[in-house]
Amino acid sequence: MNGEKFGDKSLLKQKLGRIFLLWVPLVIFLLFLLFPFYWTFVTSLKLPEELHSLKVIYWPQNPSFQAYSHLFGQYNFLHPMKNSLVVAVITTLISLSVSTLAAYAFSRFRFVGRKPLMVLFLTNNMFPTVLLLIPLFTIMRKMGLLYNPASLVLSYTTFTIPFSVWLLTGYLNDLPIALEEAAMIDGANRAQGFLRIVLPLLLPCMLATGVYIFMQSWNEYTFAVLFTNETSRTIPVSLKMLVGQLGVQWDLITAGGIITVIPVCIMFFFAQKRLVAGLTAGAVKG
Amino acid sequence: MDIRRRPREKSTIWPYLLLLPVLIVMLSVVIVPIINAVSMSFQSYNLTKPKKIGYIGLQNYATLLHDPLFWSSLLRTAIWVVFGVGCQFLFGFLLALVLNKQFKGRGVVRAVSLIPWVTPGVLIALMWRWMYDGNYGVINDLLMRLGLIKENIAFLSKPGTAMPSVIVTIVWQGIPFFALMLLAGLQGISYDLYEAASIDGATGWQKLIYVTIPSLRNTIFVTTMLRIIWVANSVDVIFNMTEGGPAYATQTLSVYIYKKASALDMGYASAMAIMLMLVLLLAAIPYLRNTFRDQEG
Numbered sequence: 001m002n003g004e005k006f007g008d009k010s011l012l013k014q015k016l017g018r019i020f021l022l023w024v025p026l027v028i029f030l031l032f033l034l035f036p037f038y039w040t041f042v043t044s045l046k047l048p049e050e051l052h053s054l055k056v057i058y059w060p061q062n063p064s065f066q067a068y069s070h071l072f073g074q075y076n077f078l079h080p081m082k083n084s085l086v087v088a089v090i091t092t093l094i095s096l097s098v099s100t101l102a103a104y105a106f107s108r109f110r111f112v113g114r115k116p117l118m119v120l121f122l123t124n125n126m127f128p129t130v131l132l133l134i135p136l137f138t139i140m141r142k143m144g145l146l147y148n149p150a151s152l153v154l155s156y157t158t159f160t161i162p163f164s165v166w167l168l169t170g171y172l173n174d175l176p177i178a179l180e181e182a183a184m185i186d187g188a189n190r191a192q193g194f195l196r197i198v199l200p201l202l203l204p205c206m207l208a209t210g211v212y213i214f215m216q217s218w219n220e221y222t223f224a225v226l227f228t229n230e231t232s233r234t235i236p237v238s239l240k241m242l243v244g245q246l247g248v249q250w251d252l253i254t255a256g257g258i259i260t261v262i263p264v265c266i267m268f269f270f271a272q273k274r275l276v277a278g279l280t281a282g283a284v285k286g
Numbered sequence: 287m288d289i290r291r292r293p294r295e296k297s298t299i300w301p302y303l304l305l306l307p308v309l310i311v312m313l314s315v316v317i318v319p320i321i322n323a324v325s326m327s328f329q330s331y332n333l334t335k336p337k338k339i340g341y342i343g344l345q346n347y348a349t350l351l352h353d354p355l356f357w358s359s360l361l362r363t364a365i366w367v368v369f370g371v372g373c374q375f376l377f378g379f380l381l382a383l384v385l386n387k388q389f390k391g392r393g394v395v396r397a398v399s400l401i402p403w404v405t406p407g408v409l410i411a412l413m414w415r416w417m418y419d420g421n422y423g424v425i426n427d428l429l430m431r432l433g434l435i436k437e438n439i440a441f442l443s444k445p446g447t448a449m450p451s452v453i454v455t456i457v458w459q460g461i462p463f464f465a466l467m468l469l470a471g472l473q474g475i476s477y478d479l480y481e482a483a484s485i486d487g488a489t490g491w492q493k494l495i496y497v498t499i500p501s502l503r504n505t506i507f508v509t510t511m512l513r514i515i516w517v518a519n520s521v522d523v524i525f526n527m528t529e530g531g532p533a534y535a536t537q538t539l540s541v542y543i544y545k546k547a548s549a550l551d552m553g554y555a556s557a558m559a560i561m562l563m564l565v566l567l568l569a570a571i572p573y574l575r576n577t578f579r580d581q582e583g
Contacts, residue, residue, distance in 0.1 A: 021384075021387075022384060022387050025380065025381075026395070029377075029380075029381050029384065029399065029461075030395070030398070030399065032458070033399050033401070033458065033461065033462070034398070034399075034401070036402075036410075036413050036414065036417060036458070037413075039413070039416075039417055039424055040409075040413050040416075043416065051422065052421075052422055053422075054421075056422065056424055094311075097307075098307045098308045098311055099308065101305070101308065102304060102305050102307075102308040104304055105300070105301040105304035105305050106301075108301075109298070109300060111298075114301070115578075117305070119577055119578050122577050123570075123577060124316065125512070125515055125516070126515060126563070126566055126570060126574075127316070127563060128518075128519045128540065128543075128559055128562045129519045129520075129521065129540070130540055130543040130544055130555070130559045130562070131320065131323055131556075131559035131560065131562070132315075132316065132319055132323075133547060134323055134547050134552050134556050135320065135323040135326065135556070136315070136319050137547065138322070138326070138331075138552055139318075139319060139322065141333075154314075154315050157311055157315055158312075158315050158316050161308060161311060161312065162312075215404055218406070219404075219405070219406035219407065220406075221406065221407055221408045221522040221526070222521045222522055226547075226548065235406075236406050236407075237408075239406075239408055239409060239412065240412070240526060243412070250416050253412050253416075254413070254416070257409040257412070257413065260406060261401075261404075261406075261409065264405075265401060265404065268397075268404050269397055272397050272400065276470070277470075279466070279467070280466065280467055280470030280471070280505075
């Protein structure tokens with residue numbers, strides 16, 4: 001760094017620098033961030049006696065899928081999976097369609113009340129989850145929606161919609177308005193311009209936003225535990241239910257955890273580039 | 287920016303029509319419920335005592351001011367947020383600096399290191415609870431092998447270790463988000479700035495202090511604010527690790543409110559939730575001001 005750019009000494013220094021400033025911290029970070037997943041997976045392959053052996057076992061002698069078969073057999077894990085899927089899909093569809101229209105308005109029009117509304121959407125996350133949870137619970141109860149998947153869908157829109165509006169407005173602002181203007185000069189009306197020009201271009205961004213909404217609703221616990229019963233229970237609640245009075249069934253919990261995380265991870269890997277770009281654009285600018 | 291400054295159509299009904307669905311939904315799931323919560327906070331509203339439901343003025347707020355658990359939970363929220371978000375920032379920043387270097391497989395590493403962020407809070411809580419286990423936990427085993435401890439520690443059932451343990455978990459969960467945001471910020475810094483600093487003879491450390499951190503100011507500010515709000519509100523991790531115990535050692539205000547709401551004492555829970563919102567609003571004034579300034583009318 002201090003002028004001696006050539007020679008063995010600086011080359012050695014560079015190599016050492018790369019080891020200590022890149023590889024060592026990188027390996028430590030990855031070990032820290034990923035070890036819990038390894039441990040979850042290993043636990044799910046253990047037989048009950050290995051789980052509670054006094055010597056901690058880092059890889060089971062006979063990896064077994066017994067926990068998985070119990071989970072789907074005795075514990076009928078497909079049922080909560082189906083519930084979660086229904087809630088997540090409906091939440092995603094509603095949030096996406098409503099938010100896309102709103103984002104288009106925010107991005108393409110200047111109108112009275114735009115600024116306060118934008119700020120309201122941006123600061124929506126200031127409202128504590130518990131502050132919304134309490135009245136939503138009493139309202140759903142009065143309307144007879146408690147334990148109905150609709151109560152979860154409605155509750156989840158409280159945080160998925162503001163977030164999607166924010167994300168989609170950002171994406172739309174990056175799409176040049178000239179495209180629609182050109183179409184409109186050619187005789188298309190605004191709705192046609194939106195459907196034929198904007199929507200196809202926005203579709204990948206909508207998919208990324210959709211993945212995020214799906215993830216949030218798939219993972220949500222705080223509302224779900226109060227708003228569901230045995231028939232409408234979602235995955236996070238079912239996982240917690242395996243913490244029993246007599247002890248915790250760690251093999252089943254970890255097996256369920258692995259199954260829960262896999263679909264989300266797959267979706268996330270496909271969407272992550274665009275999602276990350278959208279997420280960071282807002283915070284990084286300026 | 288220049289695109290957005292362009293004059294758009296004015297005085298048409300279109301934007302309002304487009305916003306109508308979102309406004310209807312938000313009105314019914316956010317605005318009305320919050321008004322409802324405010325009203326409940328002035329009532330005795332315990333669903334297990336339905337006959338006693340009715341307005342009691344400021345009684346809930348008076349109770350809250352004299353509730354030592356409210357104040358201690360508020361203090362624990364502060365500890366939870368300061369240490370939780372502080373360490374998330376520190377380690378997230380370090381990870382971002384590492385990921386900002388060129389190396390093979392960087393894209394994959396970046397994506398993989400984000401996995402904790404997409405993992406359900408309950409699962410995170412349960413995974414860590416199992417790793418912290420006092421009898422069969424892997425963390426005890428690892429620390430023992432490293433010679434750092436002599437006998438197993440029941441991390442989550444001792445008041446002294448419970449809070450640090452749940453904080454480690456929330457830090458683990460939050461590192462990826464910070465790293466992601468700061469990495470995007472790092473990649474936006476012009477290389478010229480570093481070049482100029484090099485010519486002036488700056489060391490790597492000086493570049494970090496005088497170039498990197500000032501350039502990231504806005505990203506750090508916005509991300510930290512978002513995380514503070516998020517961590518202060520989070521219930522699922524603590525609740526599923528310790529339920530706020532042992533002896534309230536990990537009970538933050540959000541967890542306390544959640545427990546009151548689960549016990550169906552909605553009036554008192556609402557009053558506390560409104561206090562939590564006011565505290566958060568106060569803490570986030572600079573963020574709100576920033577947001578308001580950024581949105582041109």
